[in-house]
Amino acid sequence: QAQLLQSGSELKKPGASVRVSCKASGYRFTDYGIHWLRQAPGQGLDWMGWINTNVGNPSYAQAFRGRFVFSLDKSVSTAYLQISSLRSEDTAVYFCATEVPYYFDSWGQGTLVTVSS
């Protein structure tokens, strides 16, 4: 059974950067891509993009190009989301999820990122 464990909540000031981790266990890491999703407070789910865990190439939704970077460390079966130049509107819960074609099968527990001065 695939499990994804995300890093803890973060409180950051505007302009700072943050890195969220997503550690996979219970399956071969390279079997499934890792997707990232955002949920702003009281809002729905936005798909941010995904990273191919075999070759490491990321793909971003239009709204998440520029300040958002997906990366991997295969040696520890972990995916990362880095957000730079944080703004108040980045305040949200960020989820990682595995995609078994064509649905999100396993989800991390979510990481709350709060951006506030």
Add this chain to the structure above:
Amino acid sequence: DFQVTQSPPSLSASVGDSVTITCRSSQSISTYLNWYQQKPGKAPKLLISSASNLQSSVPARFSGGGSGTDFTLTIDGLQPEDFATYYCQQSYGTPYTFGQGTRVEV
């Protein structure tokens, strides 16, 4: 992009009721439509994949149907643990998109 529109945004129901949530895509997506349940403070949970495939751990009171542009999620005999927010999601093409959610409340 394939937009999906979910309705209603919220509904009130009682234990034992049957409720139906609809999801409409802006273009045909065959059966590349999934349904998730989300409870406050938790990650979404997959209920139904490919429009009508019930996940193994999900009770049979949940069912999904449809193809092309129109889809439904039905809960037949609401239980207390079913009060939550439900989302549809198209996986026909990227960017993957979600409906706006339907909050099922007492």
